Amino acid sequence: MTRVFIYDTTLRDGSQGEGVNFSLQDKLLLTRRLDDLGVDFIEGGYPLSNPKDFEYFQAVRELPLKRAEVVAFGMTRRKNSAPETDTCLKALLDARTSHVTIVGKTWDFHVTEVLNATLAENVKMIADSIAFCKSQGREVFYDAEHFFDGYKANPAYAIETLKAAESAGAAVVILCDTNGGTMPEAVAAAVADVKSKLKCEVGIHCHNDCELAVANTLSAVRAGASQVQGTMNGIGERCGNVDLVSVVANLAIKYRRDVLVPGSLGRLTEASRYVYELANMNFRPGQPFVGQSAFAHKGGMHTHAVAKNPNSYEHIDPVVVGNERRVLVSELSGQSTILTKTAKYAVANDKAVMGKILTAVQDLEYAGYEFEAAEGSFDILVKKAAGLYTPWFERVAYRVNIEQGAGGPVTEATVKLRVAGATAHTVSEGDGPVNALDAALRKALLPHFPRLDELQLVDYKVRVVNAKAGTAARVRVVIECRDGTAVWGTVGVSENIIEASWIALADAIEFKLFKDQEDAADGRPGGA
Ligand SMILES: CC(=O)SCCNC(=O)CCNC(=O)[C@H](O)C(C)(C)COP(=O)(O)OP(=O)(O)OC[C@H]1O[C@@H](n2cnc3c(N)ncnc32)[C@H](O)[C@@H]1OP(=O)(O)O
Numbered sequence: 001m002t003r004v005f006i007y008d009t010t011l012r013d014g015s016q017g018e019g020v021n022f023s024l025q026d027k028l029l030l031t032r033r034l035d036d037l038g039v040d041f042i043e044g045g046y047p048l049s050n051p052k053d054f055e056y057f058q059a060v061r062e063l064p065l066k067r068a069e070v071v072a073f074g075m076t077r078r079k080n081s082a083p084e085t086d087t088c089l090k091a092l093l094d095a096r097t098s099h100v101t102i103v104g105k106t107w108d109f110h111v112t113e114v115l116n117a118t119l120a121e122n123v124k125m126i127a128d129s130i131a132f133c134k135s136q137g138r139e140v141f142y143d144a145e146h147f148f149d150g151y152k153a154n155p156a157y158a159i160e161t162l163k164a165a166e167s168a169g170a171a172v173v174i175l176c177d178t179n180g181g182t183m184p185e186a187v188a189a190a191v192a193d194v195k196s197k198l199k200c201e202v203g204i205h206c207h208n209d210c211e212l213a214v215a216n217t218l219s220a221v222r223a224g225a226s227q228v229q230g231t232m233n234g235i236g237e238r239c240g241n242v243d244l245v246s247v248v249a250n251l252a253i254k255y256r257r258d259v260l261v262p263g264s265l266g267r268l269t270e271a272s273r274y275v276y277e278l279a280n281m282n283f284r285p286g287q288p289f290v291g292q293s294a295f296a297h298k299g300g301m302h303t304h305a306v307a308k309n310p311n312s313y314e315h316i317d318p319v320v321v322g323n324e325r326r327v328l329v330s331e332l333s334g335q336s337t338i339l340t341k342t343a344k345y346a347v348a349n350d351k352a353v354m355g356k357i358l359t360a361v362q363d364l365e366y367a368g369y370e371f372e373a374a375e376g377s378f379d380i381l382v383k384k385a386a387g388l389y390t391p392w393f394e395r396v397a398y399r400v401n402i403e404q405g406a407g408g409p410v411t412e413a414t415v416k417l418r419v420a421g422a423t424a425h426t427v428s429e430g431d432g433p434v435n436a437l438d439a440a441l442r443k444a445l446l447p448h449f450p451r452l453d454e455l456q457l458v459d460y461k462v463r464v465v466n467a468k469a470g471t472a473a474r475v476r477v478v479i480e481c482r483d484g485t486a487v488w489g490t491v492g493v494s495e496n497i498i499e500a501s502w503i504a505l506a507d508a509i510e511f512k513l514f515k516d517q518e519d520a521a522d523g524r525p526g527g528a
């Protein structure tokens, strides 16, 4: 198995993505995580660019990294300066990393129009900068910016710049599809040509403007590239860089290439989600390999087959990349979906009950419900259909009052429940109607069920489900809750947003009570 070296530029090119801004602390945390994952090179930033990136290279020296080399990034010397006095090269060397990456121009159009330099001067800038960093004891990677556009426009000049980099001592010459507009067959042909003309190692750095960054990267590796540059989850300038998660998974699983370290593949999902959290970005559900939907089965024909053999609708076992299989309940479900979802109940083989559940799901989804993200409400629906439901409390009445006071609106909720044979009538104020209802419900129920204290409301979403009716439209409220051991969603639908929230809230509480009871019966942690 030939090794492909993984070069992560999440901290430099990734932070060029719109809305991405890592703090110094984030950068150090991510460095440790990437090192742990077995990444070979971590491009930590552009030391000339800003004080944070400069400080990073000082702070990172204190991190006890296991294997990754931290790399500083910068451009070739300015056109009229000597390398010894060039501010960019000085900052690069002051970063005191063992490896540096220098980016230079390959495309004649960029040299004349952007740098306003002659073609010969640019070649000299590349050679001087690399030779100087080599003379200062650095291992140098050379990023050939716009290589593929340059190679198309003026192949002889593009190759001349690479040869200058190689002769000056670059250990790896990385071909960049900076504008992300190259097709996979052109990448493969260009990489093969470069390989035939250079002795040093060749790398690849692709952007995703045609959504071909993964295909282009794999093509380059197939044609002989041994270093892959990219970012976690593909974050980066414009449409992003190549997603290293997909590249690593494809190289390891499909092409059987040696990447990262043993055990890394099974931690890809966790690492991807960690980066989203750090970058303060939402997960991408459909992200290949690691997305929440990557192994989620919804269509009845799919879930039917997956229940017999997961290979029928999965290209790999999700566990290989640390992900999990999910079976979604919806109006597109058949009985086998319901069978899979209800396997834990005694009624799972009862066709009549399965049919009843399926009909209830389809009717409710027609009315605006969605059970995909509401496993708590689905669980209660199954119990009701199967005759296994005994309410923990009876929902008698509620009232919510909002008054505009001097300090802003004041919200008060009153709830009336029947619990343990008695009536509980409680009032609570809250930050808004849902918060006030939640507080009043807890006040009524906590004396009977103290473990409701563990329940936390973590997300609340509202969607209009029949937009044509304007303000009289029905809304769907989905609430996500968690306790110490689980996360679950519940759903409510009504023309009235408070009523929809009340249904979802009461389901969330009932689900917690059922869950604690079942955990205790099965001897699981979290049992009552
Ligand atoms: C393809 C890539 O993603 S490369 C990385 C791009 N990343 C970034 O640009 C983020 C960090 N950049 C920065 O902080 C700043 O742009 C700096 C510090 C690098 C430069 O800042 P400034 O000196 O103010 O210049 P400014 O950003 O306006 O313009 C870029 C300058 O670099 C020059 N330049 C661009 N590429 C190169 C190169 N490969 N070698 C030498 N000079 C270059 C340009 O000609 C321009 O100089 P000029 O104004 O004298 O013509």
Ligand SMILES: CC(=O)C(=O)O
Pocket (backbone or CB within 6 Å): 013, 103, 143, 144, 145, 146, 176, 177, 178, 205, 207
């Ligand atoms: C070097 C780099 O980031 C690019 O060419 O896209």
